[in-house]
Amino acid sequence: MKALVQRVAKASVSVNDKIVGKIGPGLVVFLGVAQGDSKEDANYLANKVVNLRIFADESSKFSLSALDTTGDILIVSQFTLLADTHKGRRPDFTAAAPPDLAKELYEFFVEQVRSTGLNVETGFFQEHMLVEIHNDGPVTISLESKNTPKSK
DSSP, rough: OEEEEEEEEEEEEEEETEEEEEEESSSEEEEEEEOOHHHHHHHHHHHHHHHHOOOHHHHHHSOOOOOHHHEEEEEOOOOGGOOOOOOSSSSSSSSSSHHHHHHHHHHEEEEEETTOOOOOOOOOSSSEEEEEEEEEEEEEEEEEOOTTTOOO
């Protein structure tokens, strides 16, 4: 499982020109579910995301997490994070989990993050979405669960 995490001043996600999720200061999490991923992977990454210390303290050091700042979190499914681009010019997505498993683990991940008490918004699974992000910093961090297969 892979997550691309961006610290944001604000963000929103729209489907068919309608905003379906909107947050203030916090994190945008793009989540890709790989074949072989499990609830253990989702739980590990959810814990990592909410505890990731990428917010500045009074000394301007990365010392605070979303839990510390009670930051909002916008979670968007994104299977393209599992793209293998080593051969040719067309990305290969065979490492991505099939939609039924991906949806189950995406929803489990969302539940795990929500269980922390943080405000969580989401996009729509398997829909074309427009994501507007005001990246703060910019700060973008790539995370992987322990069981994510490495690219060839």
